[in-house]
Amino acid sequence: MNKILFVDDDPNLLNGIKRGLHALRSEWNMSFATNGSEALELLRASSVDIVVSDFQMPGMNGLELLSQIEFDYPNVIRVMLTGQADKVTYAQTANICHYFFWKPLKLDGFKRFLERIAGLNMILSDQELKQHLNALTSLPIHPDSYTKLTTCLDDLDSSSKLLAHIAGGDIALAMQLFKLTSSANFTLAGGISTLEDAVAYLDLDTIRSLFSARHVLTSGSLDACREFKLEQLQQHSFRVARLAEALIRETEDPGLVADAVLGSLLFDVGRLVLAHCLPEQYRQVIVLSAAEQISFKDAERRILKTDHAAVGGYLAALWGLPDPVIETIRQHNQKQPPVGPDVSAITKAVWHANRICQGDIGYSQEQYRILVKDKKWSGFLESVCSQAD
Numbered sequence: 543m544n545k546i547l548f549v550d551d552d553p554n555l556l557n558g559i560k561r562g563l564h565a566l567r568s569e570w571n572m573s574f575a576t577n578g579s580e581a582l583e584l585l586r587a588s589s590v591d592i593v594v595s596d597f598q599m600p601g602m603n604g605l606e607l608l609s610q611i612e613f614d615y616p617n618v619i620r621v622m623l624t625g626q627a628d629k630v631t632y633a634q635t636a637n638i639c640h641y642f643f644w645k646p647l648k649l650d651g652f653k654r655f656l657e658r659i660a661g662l663n664m665i666l667s668d669q670e671l672k673q674h675l676n677a678l679t680s681l682p683i684h685p686d687s688y689t690k691l692t693t694c695l696d697d698l699d700s701s702s703k704l705l706a707h708i709a710g711g712d713i714a715l716a717m718q719l720f721k722l723t724s725s726a727n728f729t730l731a732g733g734i735s736t737l738e739d740a741v742a743y744l745d746l747d748t749i750r751s752l753f754s755a756r757h758v759l760t761s762g763s764l765d766a767c768r769e770f771k772l773e774q775l776q777q778h779s780f781r782v783a784r785l786a787e788a789l790i791r792e793t794e795d796p797g798l799v800a801d802a803v804l805g806s807l808l809f810d811v812g813r814l815v816l817a818h819c820l821p822e823q824y825r826q827v828i829v830l831s832a833a834e835q836i837s838f839k840d841a842e843r844r845i846l847k848t849d850h851a852a853v854g855g856y857l858a859a860l861w862g863l864p865d866p867v868i869e870t871i872r873q874h875n876q877k878q879p880p881v882g883p884d885v886s887a888i889t890k891a892v893w894h895a896n897r898i899c900q901g902d903i904g905y906s907q908e909q910y911r912i913l914v915k916d917k918k919w920s921g922f923l924e925s926v927c928s929q930a931d
Contacts, residue, residue, distance in 0.1 A: 544660055545571045545589065549581040549607065550596040550623065555647075562649040569660065578602030578610075585615060592659060594643070597624035597631065608638050616677035619659060619860070623647060633751040636758045637679050640860065641725045651729035658728075658859060665872065666856040668848055674819045675857050680718060681818060682762030684772065687712035691759065695750050702746060706737040713776055713811050716804070717861065718759060719744070722752070724862025735864045736800045762818075770817040770824065775810055778899060781922075782806045785895035785913060786888075792912050794887040802888045805870035808863070809892055812854025812871065820846075839875050851875045879905050901926040 550556050556574045563572065573590065575581040577599060585593075593611055597604040608620045622635050625645035635642070643652060666672055683691065690708045694700045709715045719740040726743055727733035734740050741749070752758045767773055783806030790802045816824040823845055831841035842849040855872035870889045873880040874896055880889050894909040903910045910927065913919045 543571050544569065544591050544656075545573070546592040546594065546656070547573045547575060547581060547584060547590045548594045549575045549578065549599070549604070551576055551599045552596070555596075555645075559647065559649075563653070563656075566653070566656065570656065578604075578607035581607060582610065585611065585618075589615075590618060592619045592621060592656075594621040594623055597622055597635070605635055605638065608635070612638055612677070612679075617673040619676060632748060633754070633758065636722060636752055640676075640679065640721075641862065643725055643729070648729050651725075655725070655728045655862075658862070662856060662859055665859060666848060666852050668846075671820075671846070671848065671853065672856070675815070675853070675860060678815070678819060678857065679721075680758060680760060681714035681814060682760050683714045683718070684712050684767060684776065685761050685764050687715055688759075688761035691715065691753070695746070695753050700746065702738065702741045705746065705749065706741045709737045709741070710803075710807065711776070711780070713779065713808060713814055714762070715759070716807055717811060717857075717863075720863050721861040722758075727862050727864065733864065736804065766817065766821070770813075770821075770828075772814060772817065775813055779807050779810055781899045782809070782892060782895045785898060785919070786891040788913055788916065788919065789891040789895060789909055790887065794891070798888055801864060801866045802891050804864070805867045805888050805892050806895065808854070808858065808867060809871050809874040809896065810850065810854070811858065812850030812852070815853050815857055816842075816846075816850055849875065898923070899926060903927055 548556055548559055553576065556576070560572065560574065563570070573584055575584055578595075578601060581593065581595070593608065595604040595607050604622055604624070608622065611618055611620060619641075620639045621641045621643060622639045623643050623645060624631060632642070641655065662672075666675075687708060691705075694705055694708060709719055716737060719737060720734070723734050723740045723743050734743055762772075783803045786802045786806045787799055790796065790798050816827075826845050827838065827841045830836070830844060831838050834841075839849045851872055851874060855868055858868045858871050866886045866888045869886055870892045873885070873889050874893055876893070879893055894906040897903065897906050898910055898913070910923070914923055
């Protein structure tokens, strides 16, 4: 059974949560503490999956408590419950917490959040990997994107549109923006599904505050980017996004374009996560794949007992990304096209676009023909595909 600990110095609020979530007692073992010291005692006595803490408490406040939990229990999912919707509080806590929920707590949205967290074990079962991912609160941005981000935020006349465009060119920055808005996906009607929505929700001044904190939005190592070919990874994602967008426009509802582009940008995020969190194992995967001429997926399963699709899908679910994007990340490297009544058009479009960009149209004849009719794609398609049946 999943375990959750609520910490707040207001007993009326705790009683309200207890009553509001009573129907979930068969799924969640709930504990309650009225201060930070009591919460730490409970954690020493029994492990929990999630800690939800108020920000303003006498003695040890929520930031101090969750910082201590991050240090002592890095695999615990940390949630801040606060009535202080100000930029300073957000910047202080953004790299400590996975989620923010605002007072008064909207129980319907919180229940959706708990449902998402309860399903994480279905994506990834390896406890060591899960501990790495639960402890991860940021991803390093490519140095070139970081420079563009710095320039954008230093310019007081910059627009949200420009920042969203920069984020659309960097996997890590896009993931980070969605993490910072993740709670909104559970509390807002319709949620947030585009980078433009995410930037608008945060607003540029808040993002400047987060950036000035330096520990929230950080630059990656240029040497690591070169060693793990992360720029090529991003360029491949951009090409897949363009083809997936074209397929959606031709065959599906154009309203799905935004999710298709986002899913394409992020579908390989698991590789970025492995390069950042487990660089030595990732090097072994690269060497094994090249030495034995086996697929990257097979090499990952030999070394890691899982693959980057599961790793990326887990982090995307943990960070609160839209469901279609999570599904796309999880299924993009299947050997055959994802099928079934529940598989989204976005997942299918990204799968085929990825295969076509790799020069493999074995299962994507129809999609290839759709794209090749458009003259603007002909040169690119000829360069990656030697022939089409």
